[in-house]
Amino acid sequence: MPSARAQVIADKVEAFVRNVVVPYERDPRCGFHGPADDLVEELRAKAHAAGVLSPHILPDGSHLSQRETAVVLIRSGLSPLGPVACNTAAPDEGNMYLLGKVGTPEQKERFLTPLVTGVARSAFFMTEPASEGGAGSDPSMMLTSCRQDGNHWVINGRKAFITGAQGAKVGIVMAKSDDGACMFLVELPDPAIRIERVLDTIDSSMPGGHSVVMLDNLRVPADQMLGASGEGFKYAQVRLSPARLSHCMRWLGGVIRAQEIATAYACQRHAFGKPLVDHEGVGFMLAENLIDIRQCQLMIDWCASVLDTGSLATAESSMAKVAVSEALMRIADKCVQVMGGTGVSGDTVVEQIFREVRAFRIYDGPTEVHKWSLAKKIKRDFGQATAA
Template identity: 50%
Template sequence: MDFSLTSAQQALQQKVRDFIAEQIIPLETDPRVTPHGPSEALREALVEKARVAGLLTPHASRELGGLGLSHVDKAIVFEEAGYSTLGPTAMNIHAPDEGNIHLLEAVATEAQKTRWLLPLVQGRIRSCFAMTEPPPGAGSDPAMLATTAVRDGDSYVINGTKWFITGAQGAAFAIIMAKMEDGSATMFLADMDQPGIEHVRTMDALDACFTGGHGVLRFHDLRVPATDVLGEPGKGFRYAQVRLAPARLTHCMRWLGQARRAHEICLEHARNRHAFGQVLGQHEGVSFMLADNAMDLHTARLHIWHTAWLLDQGERCNFESSRAKVVCSEAEWRVVDRSVQILGGQGVTGETIVARIFADMRAFRIYDGPSEVHRFSLGRKLLAAI
């Protein structure tokens, strides 16, 4: 693996870095940033800026209007976008739309791509991915899927409840995972404005970085035409891996940008703040934390780039993406936590963006599989390989 960036990658990296610094970071204090993420009006304004800059939905194929980025390209671009809490939203590479775009490109029919994927890539609509359920339904264990889909003529009738559905409020459509009568799972595409879909409420959460927040949805006799099945019936779990393996890695990329920003803010503070007769960073306890931050950032980036490179070679990377998700979510979290500590009172207030990053990032160790589940899966795979 060659760790040097091509001239094209360097130019794209700088372009994104300048765009985020000059056009997006100034909007982080915009009053349209709500407790449940950027408002739809702010999202549209951000998207328009990225459209004008030629940076909208860069991970989509060139045929759809994107830049057709490789996974390594995404590692570079997504980290720069993640430097701002609003960057992923502006560039239309935020969760869950980024993963849904990847899945639809890989699996959807041409008619489905025209109806749902194209406007999603263009930033004109948002989507959500409805898989997680309240107990006793599916959470970390997808085999516990409780939402049902029953064939009725040329349609399927879906019943069940989902929660922690990111972006649900205001989403134009949902990808719904439901259990079939034979126990298999199928994915369905459904417009959110149908009477069979109820947005029960938006959940209170630590984070405020996802437009639409995290919602509770109820499906009551939702009728979905067989033509709106995503992919083939019964292959929902397989398609979930098509979506989740790369999506785990893109989360790592975006949050790396946030962690790097927190580190740079606390580093500047450590260089200029004086305490007990010397610059704060000259105190051994602080300098050790700065050194640990640098090591964690580098470790996370190496895991991301290596896994991205393997994906570009055509590898499935289920093991590697799980490993990267654990390493990066924990390393990047440590960086932000240390940054708060170094900043002291400024780290727990709105005097810097670090407190916001701290709150937003905490969930990263839970969603897309908690660290414990990934460790359990990694251990089983290691034992099976003996």
Template identity: 55%
Template sequence: MDFSLTPAQRELQERTRRFIADKIIPLENDPRATSHGPSEDLRAQLVGLAREAGLLTPHASIEMGGLGLSHTDKAIVFEEAGYSTLGPTAMNIHAPDEGNIHLMEMVATEEQKERWLRPQVQGLTRSCFAMTEPHPGAGADPSMMLTTAVKDGDHYVINGTKWFITGAQGASYVIIMAKMEDGSATMFLSDMSREGISVTRQMDAMDSCFTGGHCVMEFKNVRIPASDVLGEIGRGFKYAQVRLAPARLTHCMRWLGQARRAHDIATEYARTRQAFGRALGKHEGVGFMLADNDMDIQTSRLHIAHTAWLLDQGQTCNFESSRAKVTCSEAEWRVVDRCVQILGGQGVTGETLVMRIFMDMRAFRIYDGPSEVHRWSMARKILDAAEKRAGGHA
């Protein structure tokens, strides 16, 4: 088992690290980084910097204009990008666009790719993914979906309400998940300007790292031509897994960079801050927290590396990505929480970046499935496997 980086991976890691340090971190306190995420003009500036550095949308295929990174390569690059709160936005690897780009590459027709995907890979447009609904609609349980798509000649008519739709404000196109008359689900592509689609409000969210924030959307008699179906009719839930398994892991990668940033800030404070006659970090209560941080960071990195390797071997990794998502979301959260404690008063104010990371990261234990749902799903698969080994006998 060889954990060393290839020369190409090392070069890409160092190039990304320098880019984030020299070009992106200096913009973190820009007033255009609002409570609903970086503004459109700040995003355009950030994307322009990544384009100049040759680091824009690196996960997209070479044919689409990206670098064609493997999942293992992404683990390296996305962590470095995540070291800045603005890094994923700059490199066009933020949610939900990163997952949507992956899905479009896998499922979309060539015409759909040219219309919607290529401008997105170029950093010219953004997208959103409309699946989650208010009660009693779909949340962690997608089978509860209430948004409907009814066939009408060569079109499908969509009606429903979605919420927590990340990046909807200012997005150019949307992937809509809707229930068919037979109870299956289908994904539809649409320009956001299509008649009947509206963003009714931005939600007041704890995090502030996604351009466009989180929104409520209404679909009222939206007519979408059959040519704009994404993939095949009735396979929406299957395609959601195509999107979500890698997307869970890229969340882990980006937030690992944020956890490492918080740890570095806390470590420097513990090294230089004096209390009771010596450096804060030399007191066991603080020093042990730094050691625990290191263990959680390394555990997260190993889970990411292993799952990325399996994905690169062509495995679907639904179980492994759930395991990594729960482990990383909780371990990385513990790191940032400890950093707040180490920093004391500075940790709960804007004097350092740690408070912002803390507020942004809390939702990671909910995004792409709460930890509890992943544990429940894993438990079912563990029991199913045990049942098969036992030959079907309890």
């Protein structure tokens, strides 16, 4: 059962999303590359007035536990615009978590506060173009370089699929020094960071879309490095497991909404003398969705409980990401199928949720990469057990 405080926050978030945010889903400012910045500002102003802006972060700056966060973020995800409005969306939510964990007091004041208050968006610059052999699912392939020059670092490279870079005010840039991976905080825009193009992708819920970016002699003061040179991958792990699970939370909210819409359609639409839901081929799909939804809830809660022990939960988050993303795809696909032609049209949000969930099977690590990582762990654990 969720804690009393999490339940109160979640109920407020759900009421706000359903009553205030959902009507904006047809707003013309929701574009192919995500909602426009003026729409984001308008929604966040309303969230602030309703007391649900950054609801997972308490007034004293502390975070809800991961299990509590799950209850809240699932509700925020009932609309694709909900996380944007409530400031629980990627990449901002993950970046806030990372800065809260490893940022210095000065870095938090300068870079974290604008994110928590919702006046700034952020981007996480890690992935690189596949055509150049850069880092993707394997971050050790990183080509972006950084070298120290006096009291600054100079960064050069190209990044790809950088969510929210267009319009972001805060950036976290990963690059490789002679010591290993590094992370830097940067103020945006910066003339040395050029957006070459915003990619046309299957999803459309994230402000700014996903960009290809050139870093051309970007100079960053040394005090804007997170931690020390060579610690970047360690910090990436601090961020990635919770952020991966947060994606599961938000899109579980989305498919719960899709299930509601598909259920209403199946109960009201008649064919061959009876409501669609009375045909086993339809009713069974909705029943299977209920089972998958419950399993997703349990998987998220289990992984969140491991994170709450202080563990990085690397293997657990991989298992959760695979299980939940694949289940969400099954649910969204069945909702589209139940609704027939209406399901593939823009008349309801179900079509968008289907597209978003399809992209999620790739984002934050494709299913196959997580399975490969888990298989390596199985082999490693077997070796250790037999050697003991």
